[in-house]
Amino acid sequence: MRHLHWFQTDLRITDNLALASHSAADSLLCVYLMPKPRPWCNSNGLGGQRDRFLRESLQALRESLQDVGQDLMVLEGSPELVLPDLVARFAITELSMSFTPGYYESQTLLHLQAALTIPVEVHPGNSLFTQSELPFELPEMPKVFSPFRRQVETLAVPGPGPAIERLPPPPAAQFDAIPRANSTPHTALPLPGGREAGKRRVRQFIFDQAAIIDYKSTRNGLDGLDGSSTFSPWLANGNLSVREVAHDIFRFERERLSNESTYWLYFELLWREFFYWRAVSDSRALFRSGGVAGKAGQSTFIASAFTRWCAGNTDYPLVNALMRQLTATGWMSNRGRQIAASCLINELGIDWRFGAAFFEKHLIDYDVGSNYGNWQYIAGVGSDPRGGRHFNIDKQSAQHDPDGLFTKKWQGVRPAQPVDVTDGADWPLAPD
Numbered sequence: 001m002r003h004l005h006w007f008q009t010d011l012r013i014t015d016n017l018a019l020a021s022h023s024a025a026d027s028l029l030c031v032y033l034m035p036k037p038r039p040w041c042n043s044n045g046l047g048g049q050r051d052r053f054l055r056e057s058l059q060a061l062r063e064s065l066q067d068v069g070q071d072l073m074v075l076e077g078s079p080e081l082v083l084p085d086l087v088a089r090f091a092i093t094e095l096s097m098s099f100t101p102g103y104y105e106s107q108t109l110l111h112l113q114a115a116l117t118i119p120v121e122v123h124p125g126n127s128l129f130t131q132s133e134l135p136f137e138l139p140e141m142p143k144v145f146s147p148f149r150r151q152v153e154t155l156a157v158p159g160p161g162p163a164i165e166r167l168p169p170p171p172a173a174q175f176d177a178i179p180r181a182n183s184t185p186h187t188a189l190p191l192p193g194g195r196e197a198g199k200r201r202v203r204q205f206i207f208d209q210a211a212i213i214d215y216k217s218t219r220n221g222l223d224g225l226d227g228s229s230t231f232s233p234w235l236a237n238g239n240l241s242v243r244e245v246a247h248d249i250f251r252f253e254r255e256r257l258s259n260e261s262t263y264w265l266y267f268e269l270l271w272r273e274f275f276y277w278r279a280v281s282d283s284r285a286l287f288r289s290g291g292v293a294g295k296a297g298q299s300t301f302i303a304s305a306f307t308r309w310c311a312g313n314t315d316y317p318l319v320n321a322l323m324r325q326l327t328a329t330g331w332m333s334n335r336g337r338q339i340a341a342s343c344l345i346n347e348l349g350i351d352w353r354f355g356a357a358f359f360e361k362h363l364i365d366y367d368v369g370s371n372y373g374n375w376q377y378i379a380g381v382g383s384d385p386r387g388g389r390h391f392n393i394d395k396q397s398a399q400h401d402p403d404g405l406f407t408k409k410w411q412g413v414r415p416a417q418p419v420d421v422t423d424g425a426d427w428p429l430a431p432d
């Protein structure tokens with residue numbers, strides 16, 4: 001029995017059912033394929049910080065695999081071409097993966113199942129509940145968050161699986177070094193990839209600093225580390241399993257203190273869960289301009305305004321600071337994402353999908369369901385019962401950056417030339 005495990009967003013060897021299923025195999029080939037942004041994203045490749053976080057995570061995964069007698073092969077190319085080639089080359093008899101939501105991901109799976117004559121086993125992914133543990137069939141899943149939450153929040157979250165202690169050996173093959181990234185973590189927000197860094201952050205936020213006790217009042221902070229948990233990069237890449245994080249919250253509540261804030265951190269994991277399953281259920285509609293709601297979407301693209309939004313060069317200093325923070329660190333707070341997204345959609349009048357694609361390129365916590373689902377929510381074509389959000393940027397600046405420190409830190413200046421020039425009408429006239 002020669003098996004292959006395809007790693008995607010499950011970059012860990014603990015609580016990884018798919019990886020644990022190979023204990024009886026004679027050999028196991030562990031493979032990761034570098035991701036490519038959506039085909040309609042207008043810029044190529046991953047952003048520097050996303051690429052950096054991913055490569056650090058892969059290096060850490062490789063080392064943990066080596067500790068249990070394994071190795072990791074990192075390749076470029078589309079899974080539809082590379083995986084059948086590996087299956088043939090190594091005479092693989094079974095392929096496994098952890099479930100990964102998303103339309104393109106499900107198309108890839110269908111393609112592999114059709115192209116390969118060996119079993120393709122799909123094990124539960126990085127969710128609190130498996131599909132069969134949900135109290136509804138997916139087509140009946142609530143389209144908005146509150147009824148979803150009411151149905152799932154009383155369910156017990158199953159405990160995470162154990163760490164794997166030994167894996168079958170890899171086949172004779174060449175395992176090249178993983179090329180290092182060109183970027184390094186930003187000193188203002190050093191979020192390194194890899195499981196150990198994620199565990200350290202959970203320990204620090206929940207147990208050592210007990211910042212979880214005040215989470216509800218700090219979570220809207222614009223800068224990471226002093227505000228919200230910043231668990232998202234490790235959750236999105238699967239360095240941490242969401243069940244482990246949930247059980248760490250429950251342990252803190254049992255052993256130390258349980259209050260509205262400790263509950264609220266779990267509540268946010270339920271938001272993640274909501275978008276995870278909505279991505280499965282909504283399939284292609286997750287990428288439509290009119291979204292799941294099937295509304296007439298705004299499909300405008302104004303190249304100059306979009307370029308200025310991406311570069312942090314709009315008429316809104318706070319948005320500029322947020323966009324500069326994103327490209328410099330690969331992270332942006334939840335409130336920041338809402339403001340930046342609302343600006344693109346409502347002030348600049350651009351199709352939300354261009355903003356979502358730019359976030360996909362840069363976010364170190366990029367996650368298909370959470371990214372596209374939240375963008376649709378702000379654009380009013382997704383799961384928001386109130387029909388979209390329009391944030392007043394001046395009010396948001398006054399509330400979340402009253403002294404302008406965040407805007408100053410990330411050089412959110414107002415450009416000399418506004419995005420829309422309004423004195424054009426005078427241009428043909430000679431001066432008075």
Ligand SMILES: Cc1cc2nc3c(=O)[nH]c(=O)nc-3n(C[C@H](O)[C@H](O)[C@H](O)COP(=O)(O)OP(=O)(O)OC[C@H]3O[C@@H](n4cnc5c(N)ncnc54)[C@H](O)[C@@H]3O)c2cc1C
Pocket residue numbers: 219228229230231232233235236265268269271272273275332333334335337338341359363365366367368370371372374375378
């Ligand atoms: C336009 C937009 C795009 C987004 N894109 C992504 C994305 O690609 N990946 C991603 O993980 N999150 C995304 N989010 C959700 C949210 O902004 C981030 O999860 C959060 O800011 C991460 O920081 P944190 O870990 O400190 O969050 P915390 O406030 O500490 O929350 C803890 C965890 O709960 C989950 N969570 C919190 N808020 C949300 C939410 N609104 N939706 C889904 N899950 C949530 C995350 O897993 C997060 O790590 C997006 C939000 C918006 C408005």
